[in-house]
Amino acid sequence: MTDYPTLYLSIGGTNLSKEGRDAVNVINPATGETIGSVPHATAADLDAALDNAAKGFKTWRNTAADKRAAILTKAAALLKERAGDIAVSLTLEQGKPLAEAKGEIIYSAMLLEFYAGEIKRIYGRTLVRPEGQRVEVQYHPVGPVAGFAAWNFPALNVMRKIGGALAAGCSTIVKPSEETPATGLALVQALIDAGVPGDTVQCVFGVPDDVSRHLLASPIIRKITFTGSTAVGKHLAKLAADDLKIATMELGGHGPVLVFDDVDIDKTLDTMVAAKYRNAGQVCVSPTRFLVHESKFEQFRDGFIARAEKIKVGNGMDDGTQMGPMASERGPDGIAKKIADAVKKGAKLGTGGERIGNQGYFFQPSVLSEVPTDAIIMNEEPFGPIALINPMAGEEAMIEEANRLPYGLAAYAWTNDPARRRRLAAEVETGMLAINSASMSAVDAPFGGVKWSGYGSEDGREGVMACMVPKTVHES
Missing domain, CATH: 3.40.309.10 (Aldehyde Dehydrogenase; Chain A, domain 2)
Structure with a gap:
C-alpha cells in the first residue's frame, strides 16, 4: 500500500463521504503536499451519531461478556494483520518513521487484547451484614462516551479513547485529529469488521470546538475522554461540568x-x-x-x-x-x-x-x-x-x-x-x-497525570473502571 486512503465519517455503521459536506485537506508533513481530504460532520450527522450511540449502548452493554471479549480479541488480531498498511497511512499523515508507526499499531492491538481480558475481570463485592441482610456493590457502564484524540499518536490515542469504554460495555463516538484521520478510521473499521456494531463505535470529524460543544451538550453522552493540551482540556472540562459528565483528561507535560x-x-x-x-x-x-x-x-x-x-x-x-x-x-x-x-x-x-x-x-x-x-x-x-x-x-x-x-x-x-x-x-x-x-x-498499568496534566487514568484496569459507575444494592 502506497496510496493514502479515502476518508469518511463512520456513523451507525455507514461510511459517509465528503459529498455535500465541508472538508479540510490532510497534509504530509514531510513534503507539505496535500494527500487527502477529510469530511466535516454536519449538525445532522452529529445528531445521528448521538442517536446511534444511545441505541448502541443498549445493545452492547447487554451483549454477553464472553462475546464482547471475543470480538475485541478478533479486532486486535485484525490490527496486527493490517499493521503494515495502517502504518504507511500513519507515517504519511503524521511523519514519524515507519518502524515507529508500525510499533504504535501493534501496541494499540496489545492494549485492546488486554482490555478484552478485563471484560471478564470486572468484579463487584458483597459486604458482610447480619443474617437476613445483604449489601452488594455492582459496577455498570457509565453510558455513551465521547472521545477526542490528539495527532501525535494517531493510533494509540484513539485506542485509549475507545478500548476501555468498549470493554466496560459503553458505546463510543471518537473524534480523531483532522490532521491524522486515516489511522483512527482504520482502528474503528477493524472493530466493526470484528463484530462491534456500527452504532456502538463511531468516528466523526469537524471543527473541534463545534464537534465538542455539540456532543457534550447532549444528555446522551455521559463521559468525555480527551488527550491534548492543558488549555483545551480546561475548556472541555468546563463543558463537561455543565451536565456533570464524568471526564478523563490526559493533558500536557514538561x-x-x-x-x-x-x-x-x-x-x-x-x-x-x-x-x-x-x-x-x-x-x-x-x-x-x-x-x-x-x-x-x-x-x-x-x-x-x-x-x-x-x-x-x-x-x-x-x-x-x-x-x-x-x-x-x-x-x-x-x-x-x-x-x-x-x-x-x-x-x-x-x-x-x-x-x-x-x-x-x-x-x-x-x-x-x-x-x-x-x-x-x-x-x-x-x-x-x-x-x-x-x-x-x-x-x-x-x-x-x-x-x-x-x-x-x-x-x-x-x-x-x-x-x-x-x-x-x-x-x-x-x-x-x-x-x-x-x-x-x-x-496493564494506569497512564495519567496530576495537576495541570489532567486527572483520571487510561490503560490498565483503571482505563476500564474509568468508564464504569458503582451501584450499591441494599437488601433485607
Whole structure:
C-alpha cells in the first residue's frame, strides 16, 4: 500500500463521504503536499451519531461478556494483520518513521487484547451484614462516551479513547485529529469488521470546538475522554461540568529528568537521547528538563550534544530515518521562537535550533543548556525536538525544580541509591515516574497525570473502571 486512503465519517455503521459536506485537506508533513481530504460532520450527522450511540449502548452493554471479549480479541488480531498498511497511512499523515508507526499499531492491538481480558475481570463485592441482610456493590457502564484524540499518536490515542469504554460495555463516538484521520478510521473499521456494531463505535470529524460543544451538550453522552493540551482540556472540562459528565483528561507535560552523580552517564545518555527525540519530541511524556548533578553536568551536556548531532532526520518512509518531521507548520515556527527567547535570556545553544530545508516541517535535534527559569521554554511545554540541560546542586534542588511547574504527567530519575529512589517516588509530583528507564507506559498499568496534566487514568484496569459507575444494592 502506497496510496493514502479515502476518508469518511463512520456513523451507525455507514461510511459517509465528503459529498455535500465541508472538508479540510490532510497534509504530509514531510513534503507539505496535500494527500487527502477529510469530511466535516454536519449538525445532522452529529445528531445521528448521538442517536446511534444511545441505541448502541443498549445493545452492547447487554451483549454477553464472553462475546464482547471475543470480538475485541478478533479486532486486535485484525490490527496486527493490517499493521503494515495502517502504518504507511500513519507515517504519511503524521511523519514519524515507519518502524515507529508500525510499533504504535501493534501496541494499540496489545492494549485492546488486554482490555478484552478485563471484560471478564470486572468484579463487584458483597459486604458482610447480619443474617437476613445483604449489601452488594455492582459496577455498570457509565453510558455513551465521547472521545477526542490528539495527532501525535494517531493510533494509540484513539485506542485509549475507545478500548476501555468498549470493554466496560459503553458505546463510543471518537473524534480523531483532522490532521491524522486515516489511522483512527482504520482502528474503528477493524472493530466493526470484528463484530462491534456500527452504532456502538463511531468516528466523526469537524471543527473541534463545534464537534465538542455539540456532543457534550447532549444528555446522551455521559463521559468525555480527551488527550491534548492543558488549555483545551480546561475548556472541555468546563463543558463537561455543565451536565456533570464524568471526564478523563490526559493533558500536557514538561517532563523533568533528575540525573544524579552515581550513575553510568553514557548508559543514561544512550537511553534518554533516543527518548527525547522520539516522534520529534512530540510526546506528552517526553523528557524535557534535564536536571543534572553539577559534577556530571559538562560530561552529560557534551555527550547529549554529540549524540543529537548524529541523529538521522528525514522522511519517515525512508530507510534509516531516526526522526521525522514535526507534524505541522506551527511546530517548527513555535519551537524556533521559544529557542530564540531562551538564548536572548542567556541560555546556551549547544546544537540545532533551526528548521531544516524549505520542504516539509523538519527541525534540527536541538540542545539548550543553562536555561534560566524565566525563559518561556522552561515554563511552557515545547513539544518538539529540544532538550533543556541545567546543572543542579543536589537532590533537594532537583526535586524543587521538578515540582516547580503546574504540570505533573511524567518524570524520570537516574540513580543507583535505593533510599533516594524511594524518596523520589514519594516527593516528585507526577502521575508516572520512570527510574533508570525511559519506559513510561504498559498496557496493564494506569497512564495519567496530576495537576495541570489532567486527572483520571487510561490503560490498565483503571482505563476500564474509568468508564464504569458503582451501584450499591441494599437488601433485607
